[in-house]
Amino acid sequence: MDTEMDQIYQIDVGNLLAFNPNHRFSSAPSSREELVKECVTEGTKLVQAIADTLFNFPSTESVDGPLVQLPPPTTKLPREKHLPRPKPPTKWEEFALKKGIQKRKKDKIVYDETTDKFKRRHGYDRVNDDNDIPIIEAKASDEPGEDPFAKRLDDKKKRVDKQQKNRLQNLKSAAKAGALPSHVQLAASALPITGTKAQPKKLGKEELGDVAGLAATSTASGGKFDKKLPGEKPPKKQGKHHKYLPVVPRYGWVDEEKEQTNKVLGKLLSKHSHEILNVGKAINMYNDKKEKKKSGRSDKLKPKKDITKKKPYANKAK
Amino acid sequence: RKRFEVKTLGFSSLELKNLIFFLGAVGRVAEVAGKSSVMMEIRTPKTHKAKRVLEKRAPKLVENGKKTLILHGTKTSATVSSVLMELYRLKKGGAIKYSRRNENIRPFESGGETSLEFFSLKTDCSIFVYGSHTKKRPDNLVLGRMYDHHVYDLIEVGIENFKSLLSFSYDKKIAPHEGSKPFICFTGEGFENVPELKQLKEVLTDLFRGEVVENLNLTGLDRAYICTAVSPTKVFLTHCAIKLKKSGTIVPRIELVEVGPSMDLVIRRNRLPNEGLRKEAMKSSKDKPKKKVKNVDQDDVLGKLGRVYIPEQEVGKIPLPDKSKGVKRERREGKVKKNKEEGSASKKLKESE
Numbered sequence: 001m002d003t004e005m006d007q008i009y010q011i012d013v014g015n016l017l018a019f020n021p022n023h024r025f026s027s028a029p030s031s032r033e034e035l036v037k038e039c040v041t042e043g044t045k046l047v048q049a050i051a052d053t054l055f056n057f058p059s060t061e062s063v064d065g066p067l068v069q070l071p072p073p074t075t076k077l078p079r080e081k082h083l084p085r086p087k088p089p090t091k092w093e094e095f096a097l098k099k100g101i102q103k104r105k106k107d108k109i110v111y112d113e114t115t116d117k118f119k120r121r122h123g124y125d126r127v128n129d130d131n132d133i134p135i136i137e138a139k140a141s142d143e144p145g146e147d148p149f150a151k152r153l154d155d156k157k158k159r160v161d162k163q164q165k166n167r168l169q170n171l172k173s174a175a176k177a178g179a180l181p182s183h184v185q186l187a188a189s190a191l192p193i194t195g196t197k198a199q200p201k202k203l204g205k206e207e208l209g210d211v212a213g214l215a216a217t218s219t220a221s222g223g224k225f226d227k228k229l230p231g232e233k234p235p236k237k238q239g240k241h242h243k244y245l246p247v248v249p250r251y252g253w254v255d256e257e258k259e260q261t262n263k264v265l266g267k268l269l270s271k272h273s274h275e276i277l278n279v280g281k282a283i284n285m286y287n288d289k290k291e292k293k294k295s296g297r298s299d300k301l302k303p304k305k306d307i308t309k310k311k312p313y314a315n316k317a318k
Numbered sequence: 319r320k321r322f323e324v325k326t327l328g329f330s331s332l333e334l335k336n337l338i339f340f341l342g343a344v345g346r347v348a349e350v351a352g353k354s355s356v357m358m359e360i361r362t363p364k365t366h367k368a369k370r371v372l373e374k375r376a377p378k379l380v381e382n383g384k385k386t387l388i389l390h391g392t393k394t395s396a397t398v399s400s401v402l403m404e405l406y407r408l409k410k411g412g413a414i415k416y417s418r419r420n421e422n423i424r425p426f427e428s429g430g431e432t433s434l435e436f437f438s439l440k441t442d443c444s445i446f447v448y449g450s451h452t453k454k455r456p457d458n459l460v461l462g463r464m465y466d467h468h469v470y471d472l473i474e475v476g477i478e479n480f481k482s483l484l485s486f487s488y489d490k491k492i493a494p495h496e497g498s499k500p501f502i503c504f505t506g507e508g509f510e511n512v513p514e515l516k517q518l519k520e521v522l523t524d525l526f527r528g529e530v531v532e533n534l535n536l537t538g539l540d541r542a543y544i545c546t547a548v549s550p551t552k553v554f555l556t557h558c559a560i561k562l563k564k565s566g567t568i569v570p571r572i573e574l575v576e577v578g579p580s581m582d583l584v585i586r587r588n589r590l591p592n593e594g595l596r597k598e599a600m601k602s603s604k605d606k607p608k609k610k611v612k613n614v615d616q617d618d619v620l621g622k623l624g625r626v627y628i629p630e631q632e633v634g635k636i637p638l639p640d641k642s643k644g645v646k647r648e649r650r651e652g653k654v655k656k657n658k659e660e661g662s663a664s665k666k667l668k669e670s671e
Contacts, residue, residue: 015527016539019504019519025548032479039505039554040574043544046503047560048572055536055569065537077524078591078599080384080444081377082466168360182376183369189359 009049014073016054018046087179090170130156209233375442379603383529384463386413387443389434391450392421397457397480398449404483404579405447408557411497412528414441423448425460426587431469439467445525455586461521465591465599472589473517475553478582483557488577492559494541499534501560502526506547514585515547522555542574548582556580 010019023042029035059066089097096103110127112119119127136148174180203211213235216223223235249255267276363369374382386409388402406415416437424430425448434446444467448460457477463470494500502523508515526543539560546554557578562570591599613625643649 014530015523016499016501017503017523018501019509021507021510023505023546024507035548035554036556036576036580039544039546039556040558040576042505042546043503043542043556043558044572044574046505047501047542047574050501051539051572052569054534054539059536062535065535067533067535070532070534073530075520075523076600076602077520077527078463078465078470078596079601080381080465082598083601083603084377084379168358171360172358183363183372185361186358187361189357 009046011050011053012074013050013053014071015075016050017073017075018050020046085177085179087174087181088177091166383412383527384445384524385441385443386525387437387441387446388413388415389423389437389446389448390416390419391423391448391458392419393451394419394449395451395457397477398451398459400482401457401459401477401480401579401581402447402449407483408578409525409528414443420448425462425469425472426474426589434462434469435464435467438464445521447525458586459583461518461525463521463524465595470595470599471517471521471591472587473514473521474586474588475518475583476586478584480581481579483578486577488559488575492540492561492575493577494559495538497528498538498540499528499531500526501539501542502545503542504545504547506553508547508550508553509545512547512550513590514588515550515553517588517590518553518583518585519545541578544574551585553583553585554580555583 008022010021011017020042025038029038054068057068059068061067095101106121108121109118110121111117112127119125121127130152133149133152136152138148142148171180171184171186175186180186212232213223216226216235219226228234245256245260249257267273363372386405388406390399390402394402402415406413420433422430423433425434434448438444438446444464446460446462446464448462450458450460452458455474455476457480458474459477460472460474462472504519506515509519510516522543522545539562542558542560544554544556544558548554556576557580558574559577561573561575563573565571590596613627615623615625617623
């Protein structure tokens with residue numbers, strides 16, 4: 001905006017910008033301070049010029065101070081991002097356009113004839129809820145043994161899946177035209193259909209540890225001296241867990257082996273020993289052992305001799 | 319494990335699905351289109367906040383203010399790091415400063431911009447200031463702009479005679495507030511004639527401008543950037559605070575006091591945008607976004623109609639007048655009268671004495 005008053009300054013009020021193309025430095029400035037001073041003076045003139053226009057605008061009073069409406073900036077600066085591209089019409093929109101179908105606004109509250117009440121269209125206690133149907137009348141075309149309620153649910157699921165598929169297709173064509181809505185992202189997921197590699201199952205921390213432990217036990221030292229990675233935990237104790245008592249009791253310490261046997265004896269001789277000891281079984285075992293010892297027979301390996309059996313010609317030796 | 323070749327063509331979608339389940343391939347079968355072999359899925363933000371952030375970053379008709387990204391190069395001198403720090407302070411609300419060294423960013427080389435573009439995408443910044451210091455280019459500053467998160471143009475300047483804002487002494491009352499809209503002044507014919515200076519003028523305007531606002535509070539004007547073309551290759555830049563002095567008219571007299579960093583910028587290299595890209599970036603849309611005004615209708619007979627919503631009145635919960643004894647008007651007024659009488663009585667006593 002050039003006016004005579006502004007001495008041919010180029011002023012852009014919208015940006016609070018002023019440009020003076022006609023200043024010439026009168027001879028080389030002697031020192032830096034003089035240069036700085038001159039620049040600041042020139043700057044002051046420019047700011048004053050902008051302020052002149054600015055303060056003469058009609059201002060409205062507000063809590064913070066006088067508000068002034070700025071005109072749009074005149075200097076053209078490049079945009080940050082591209083202009084939003086027009087979205088290609090979806091398949092339904094094309095169809096509707098072709099057939100001349102108009103959009104009709106739906107009410108949130110609908111009159112329900114079965115209960116003579118006004119109910120909402122979506123949500124809790126809605127108009128045509130699938131769960132509320134008590135009876136479905138059989139038609140001639142129905143097969144016997146087919147559950148119509150399950151069929152309804154199945155049909156709904158199919159419709160929903162089809163709609164999802166259509167939505168994806170619409171979004172893909174929008175993405176192709178570069179007009180994907182800002183809150184939606186299309187991402188390639190999982191695996192392509194061609195090829196049959198089963199998706200590698202992701203191992204958890206414990207599972208990895210177990211596998212590493214298994215591998216470690218196959219080494220010569222049983223994985224005890226393997227180099228561990230930083231952060232790897234020492235292996236859990238594997239194999240049988242034995243607790244061996246010391247053979248010679250330590251000086252001043254309790255004799256643990258004696259304690260152990262005393263404990264067992266105490267339990268057997270106590271009042272409640274019948275709870276621990278099965279007396280019948282113990283007697284049977286004792287008798288069996290005695291008999292075996294008496295007969296001096298080891299086991300089933302030796303053939304059992306029958307004493308009552310008569311030996312023919314045993315006395316005929318004479 | 320056997321591998322089977324599954325051809326998508328020639329199989330119906332249902333057969334394919336069964337085959338896949340049979341072969342144990344796991345994966346969400348979101349779409350089994352005839353010829354495509356990559357499965358796509360739709361991802362939408364799960365929280366409202368995420369949705370708002372995405373919508374803020376989307377391309378719009380009227381754009382948000384440009385954010386600045388401030389970076390260090392492989393080596394920075396004390397001057398450069400203080401310049402970057404002070405620039406960040408000047409642009410506090412709309413700038414992001416990274417403190418680490420970035421060795422793989424070379425703005426002027428063809429491959430060295432990928433990191434820059436990645437950062438720009440992640441932080442949604444379209445201007446960047448990259449400072450470095452080498453023997454060949456001491457105290458170097460590269461100012462660049464992005465279009466669609468790709469480098470649009472670059473200009474490289476060297477810093478000389480830098481004076482930090484800490485070295486200026488001034489009355490703290492006039493210190494400019496954070497985020498105030500600045501005045502920007504350019505002096506010198508160089509800004510019109512020399513193409514590099516022209517580009518620098520544009521870049522500096524973009525850098526210092528901040529948000530484009532419709533309503534401006536006149537009391538909040540407290541800073542100005544002064545750029546003077548001292549020679550065809552040198553620009554003197556300084557930051558001043560504004561003092562508004564009384565003058566006879568509505569328009570106050572302006573006085574500038576140097577507060578901020580001042581430096582000399584020496585033009586080194588630059589890169590202009592290609593013509594096609596420039597044309598595209600400068601495109602603007604003429605139509606204003608239609609602002610939806612709610613509850614207002616236009617009627618041919620009655621004219622402009624408005625709808626007013628009155629909240630439900632809960633008669634049981636209406637606040638009733640306070641009828642407690644002490645608050646009653648008669649009591650209050652009685653008390654005031656009494657005090658007056660007492661006062662006058664004491665006066666009389668005094669007078670009589």
